[in-house]
Amino acid sequence: MTEKITMNNIVKRYDKEVTVLDDIDLTINEGEFFVMVGPSGSGKSTLLRMIAGLEDITDGVMKIDDNVINHLPPKKRNLSMVFQSYALYPHMTVRDNILFGLKARKVNKEEQQKRLHETTEMIGLSDYLDRKPRQLSGGQRQRVALARAIVSQAPICLMDEPLSNLDAKLRANMRIEIRRLQRQFGLTMVYVTHDQVEAMTMGDRIMVLDSGKIQQVGRPIDLYNEPANLFVASFIGSPK
Numbered sequence: 001m002t003e004k005i006t007m008n009n010i011v012k013r014y015d016k017e018v019t020v021l022d023d024i025d026l027t028i029n030e031g032e033f034f035v036m037v038g039p040s041g042s043g044k045s046t047l048l049r050m051i052a053g054l055e056d057i058t059d060g061v062m063k064i065d066d067n068v069i070n071h072l073p074p075k076k077r078n079l080s081m082v083f084q085s086y087a088l089y090p091h092m093t094v095r096d097n098i099l100f101g102l103k104a105r106k107v108n109k110e111e112q113q114k115r116l117h118e119t120t121e122m123i124g125l126s127d128y129l130d131r132k133p134r135q136l137s138g139g140q141r142q143r144v145a146l147a148r149a150i151v152s153q154a155p156i157c158l159m160d161e162p163l164s165n166l167d168a169k170l171r172a173n174m175r176i177e178i179r180r181l182q183r184q185f186g187l188t189m190v191y192v193t194h195d196q197v198e199a200m201t202m203g204d205r206i207m208v209l210d211s212g213k214i215q216q217v218g219r220p221i222d223l224y225n226e227p228a229n230l231f232v233a234s235f236i237g238s239p240k
């Protein structure tokens, strides 16, 4: 297995008093679907934003492909990100929302069209390219956000509770769809959720976080059968 993202003794403090993440040691492998799960306020988004470069690292070393990235600007990290809030541009069409990043990076027009076509076929958005975000359902908007991440062809994809605004049925479909896309493109996925079912059904491995500390990292079956402590047991819902 190739190590894709590594963290050594990562700490995040907002001021001298408050430690939001404490001594995080973690390796995420290439092509892995890695889920970070934990209750609200446990530090999941902060850690994801640190990988993206949107949040300073107080202490410790973060690497991608064995290069230290602590001070590397977000744009140079070669990753894509999908948020709960979609973050689409309301005045732009679906097409322009999806192509925004490629245009900014001056990818040539032919390549843009090729990727747009492939991606929107796959995600089921081909008929909606001329619409504005307000003319789409919540599920369709989230698909646009997914498409934007996929066209970038970045090897790492970060997702922060991407399904929490969707209803239960759509959420179940999208879980399958996200896994399919992740496999198909061999993406290294770091997926944040507070939903245990999502974590257990989607993750190759799961990290359980509580109050900024790693409680356990392992495969879903291992967390279920051998939870490291009562917190993991009750959070995952195993019988221990």
Ligand code: ADP
Pocket: 014, 020, 038, 039, 040, 041, 042, 043, 044, 045, 046, 047
């Ligand atoms: P999660 O995504 O797991 O819900 P967050 O990473 O958003 O948790 O937040 C973790 C902790 O960090 C929370 O206690 C939150 O209040 C705190 N926090 C987040 N952002 C800031 C900030 N800009 N300043 C101070 N504290 C913050």
Ligand code: MG
Pocket: 044, 045, 046
């Ligand atoms: Mg969060």
